[in-house]
Amino acid sequence: MILGIETSCDETAAAVVTEDGRILSSVVSSQAALHARFGGVVPEVASRRHLELVSPVVRAALDDAGQSLDAVERVAVTQGPGLVGALLVGISAAKGLAWARRLPLVPVDHLEGHVASLYLEPGALEPPFTCLLASGGHTILLAVREKGRSERLGTTLDDAAGEAFDKGARLLGLGYPGGAAIDRIAREGDPAAFDFPVARVPGLDLSFSGLKTALLYAVRDLEPVELEARRADLAASYQRAIVRALVGRLRAAAEATGLERIAVVGGVAANSELRAALPDAAFAPLQLCTDNAAMIASCARFVEALPYPRYLGLDAYASLS
Amino acid sequence: MLVLAFDTATDVTTSALVRDGDVLGERVGEARTLLEDLDELLAGATAGASDLDALVVGTGPGSFTSTRIGLAVARGLGLALSVPAAGVSTLDALAAAHPGAYAVLDARRREVFVAGPRAVSPDELELEPGTLCIGNGAVRYRATLERLGAEVPPDDDERHLPHARLHAALARELGPVEGIEPIYARLPDAELSRT
Numbered sequence A: 001m002i003l004g005i006e007t008s009c010d011e012t013a014a015a016v017v018t019e020d021g022r023i024l025s026s027v028v029s030s031q032a033a034l035h036a037r038f039g040g041v042v043p044e045v046a047s048r049r050h051l052e053l054v055s056p057v058v059r060a061a062l063d064d065a066g067q068s069l070d071a072v073e074r075v076a077v078t079q080g081p082g083l084v085g086a087l088l089v090g091i092s093a094a095k096g097l098a099w100a101r102r103l104p105l106v107p108v109d110h111l112e113g114h115v116a117s118l119y120l121e122p123g124a125l126e127p128p129f130t131c132l133l134a135s136g137g138h139t140i141l142l143a144v145r146e147k148g149r150s151e152r153l154g155t156t157l158d159d160a161a162g163e164a165f166d167k168g169a170r171l172l173g174l175g176y177p178g179g180a181a182i183d184r185i186a187r188e189g190d191p192a193a194f195d196f197p198v199a200r201v202p203g204l205d206l207s208f209s210g211l212k213t214a215l216l217y218a219v220r221d222l223e224p225v226e227l228e229a230r231r232a233d234l235a236a237s238y239q240r241a242i243v244r245a246l247v248g249r250l251r252a253a254a255e256a257t258g259l260e261r262i263a264v265v266g267g268v269a270a271n272s273e274l275r276a277a278l279p280d281a282a283f284a285p286l287q288l289c290t291d292n293a294a295m296i297a298s299c300a301r302f303v304e305a306l307p308y309p310r311y312l313g314l315d316a317y318a319s320l321s
Numbered sequence B: 001m002l003v004l005a006f007d008t009a010t011d012v013t014t015s016a017l018v019r020d021g022d023v024l025g026e027r028v029g030e031a032r033t034l035l036e037d038l039d040e041l042l043a044g045a046t047a048g049a050s051d052l053d054a055l056v057v058g059t060g061p062g063s064f065t066s067t068r069i070g071l072a073v074a075r076g077l078g079l080a081l082s083v084p085a086a087g088v089s090t091l092d093a094l095a096a097a098h099p100g101a102y103a104v105l106d107a108r109r110r111e112v113f114v115a116g117p118r119a120v121s122p123d124e125l126e127l128e129p130g131t132l133c134i135g136n137g138a139v140r141y142r143a144t145l146e147r148l149g150a151e152v153p154p155d156d157d158e159r160h161l162p163h164a165r166l167h168a169a170l171a172r173e174l175g176p177v178e179g180i181e182p183i184y185a186r187l188p189d190a191e192l193s194r195t
């Protein structure tokens, strides 16, 4: 039995997962409402909240699983990338917990964690496959040949896809977080109404900053009344452009690697248009798209556990290695 | 009663293992390697974590991130061991090093944390002549404090560190670890810029 803890951004999460990949519990306490008034995640605000929530969330995960700590054989925790102050809350709590019980600790890379959301039951996926990880913090294409380790093929040169959704939603006055808001209103709009450019960058990288600027100009050109009337069209066209970019790059990546099977993970994997545009792809289950600890515990099954006392000095890392 | 105490709020992390008032061991280190210190303390006393009867943790004020490290470690220990705990202000522990001492912690941004707790510019402190000022803020702003009539011990004086044995001595009411809140004494910048 593995206890997972995740505090890399604005979700405080804990989960209990079995060695064969069954989720016994997965508790996620989202701080989205807390950060909404700032229009994005504020690191210090997030870290303060993680400290308030970490114990109750771990307790809730154990309760939901019907387990006591005595049944936990390993503690898994997100080591990075993410907000260092936020990561350190989870890492410190996990180290204290593991040390006091002489349990092994498994430091998990957050991005590998997202990929490992595909290895949970029911319907666990087996490598090899080409994977798109698209979230508020990351947009990365990966070649996955074995569990727990993937090879980076390309990434966004500026904004992450989720960030592009957030910024677009702000320009359209749709609030935060933006992905779900745009997805919802886009259903009433015409995706061909506006011709937004999909940036062309070399290789398997992506760029969303030009798209955001195009939306800004389109919004600026409209009178307030007109903007109101065309908001759904703008959202639908903007979403279409993001989805096209992601789908195009994922297909190209699959071709480049020869790993034909494709998968999508991360918060943007919940987007309904992206799901519709990739009928042949494996998607992370909806409840495992946004940050959670079940994926961290899942990943811990495939990466090296640090036995006591090797993890006592474990530190967080902020950015991609 | 075996008590484990630690404080990560300042640039120097302190820890101590205390049995019925007797200090069994002390460590000085860094917040991110606090567990290494705690491990050595227990090993030195041939005790295990399960032998602990209580935790005492420094609650700041200090660096936001490092204060949280101590409190998060305490929460992890609390989950694992179900032992009661107490929080002690880093300023109170520091001041306990010497009768009548005034604790002055470096708060960065040209400010210090003092009793209140509050963050103020060191020039604005009103001190009785001859007040003994201790802490890393007193060391950093020695010239200012001495001009204000205070006395500041030499930089390497032990009393400038918030020794965790002092936290253990000051701890009174024990309760759940989760009830112990950090003392930030400042809002996050994002909140400040909104007002």
Ligand SMILES: [Zn+2]
Residues within 6 Å of the ligand: A110, A114, A135, A137, A290, A291
């Ligand atoms: Zn994520």
